Amino acid sequence: MxxxxxxxxxxxxxxxxxxxxxxxxxxxxxxxxxxxxxxxxxxxxxxxxxxxxxxxxxxxxxxxxxxxxxxxxxxxxxxxxxxxxxxxxxxxxxxxxxxxxxxxxxxxxxxxxxxxxxxxxxxxxxxxxxxxxxxxxxxxxxxxxxxxxSQMVAGVDKVRQVSEQTVDAEAGKGETASHPALPLLIDSRANDRYRGQNETLDKKAGHIPGALNYFWKDTQNADGSFKSAEQLAEHFAGLDKDREIIVYCGSGVTACPNVLALEKAGFKKVRLYAGSWSDWISYSENPVATGEE
Structure with a gap:
């Protein structure tokens, strides 16, 4: 159901x-x-x-x-x-x-x-x-x-590892450059917050390096209901269903409807970074990216 x-x-x-x-x-x-x-x-x-x-x-x-x-x-x-x-x-x-x-x-x-x-x-x-x-x-x-x-959650250490590997892969460095099974990071916040241009809730602006932006409200119809499985599959068409996906937002709340939408679209390996952006920036050593990936 x-x-x-x-x-x-x-x-x-x-x-x-x-x-x-x-x-x-x-x-x-x-x-x-x-x-x-x-x-x-x-x-x-x-x-x-x-x-x-x-x-x-x-x-x-x-x-x-x-x-x-x-x-x-x-x-x-x-x-x-x-x-x-x-x-x-x-x-x-x-x-x-x-x-x-x-x-x-x-x-x-x-x-x-x-x-x-x-x-x-x-x-x-x-x-x-x-x-x-x-x-x-x-x-x-x-x-x-x-x-x-416990498999439904990704902690900060896992997210840090995925971020580093993704950045290296995008730069063509090391073995990760030819490693299609690398997990994907999905940022569920509005695009201006993802880009670091309009942060009103957290102390630092930007996103986790390597993360892609899929705003959670784009999974819904105008009346607040979720789009159909077919519509959501089209919405997430650029993502590989065989890859693990780690979803985050500002504090782990608005990422949850994105998790639901991804599963409705047929993705089976979806995890939540529960602490999300507000946890990520609580570690001073964690890097911050701005703009589009």
Missing amino acids: DATVSKRWLLARLYEPEQTIVDCRFTLGKPQAGRESYEQEHIPGAVYLDLELDLSGPVGEHGGRHPLPDPQVLAARLSKLGIGNDSRIVAYDDESGMNAARLWWLLRYLGHEQVFILEGGFSAWKAEKFPVTDHQPVRVPSSFVPQLQ
Whole structure:
């Protein structure tokens, strides 16, 4: 099944007991806005998970602006909300799917495959006159036992190695020049941030040397839904499906919809650099590139 579900699909299954709907609305710079929106109105039965309090770990010297949460801490939070290993989760937000995709990725990282994203998000749901409520459900705790899928993550050492090899290959140096199996680095941020021309969130501007730019919002239609598998395959047509791909963004959030889109387009070897750009620049020795690759 596709990683996304339609509004009518969810409407038809709104009250199925094995399902948990998760509201992931969050506004950067306004950390209370998402929860306040949830408390005002949400899809019936939905619980709330906060990007920074639930779907991220504490910020430190390294790890980026939204470090991965501790798997056991997240599992305990899921259990408290009544989410178990047999639950089907449908996540939504109002930010073009970026926060919902973060939960989608995290759950799969914890070994849980039954997780989906609502196409179009909350505003599209409400625009269809589908039901909303301010009632917060009482949840019976469950047991969520994580089975970590460590192969889904690439750390800074791996990314540094790939970057160095890519730069050498582009310069025609060493054995890497004829090594087509070299992993690809994908930067998911807007092109002006990738080029280093408009950085408003992080202390340094630019991108990881050797990375290509595929803006995450280009994977979506005007209504905030994801493009079809065929459209996404065309969007990523310049990439080799046999090569490993490491995706990053500013802090590991907007890279997640790009991971989803790549997998929807048929790419099988996709990993997330969770700390992303904000982690990369926390190491003073890491080089920074600007302009186009």
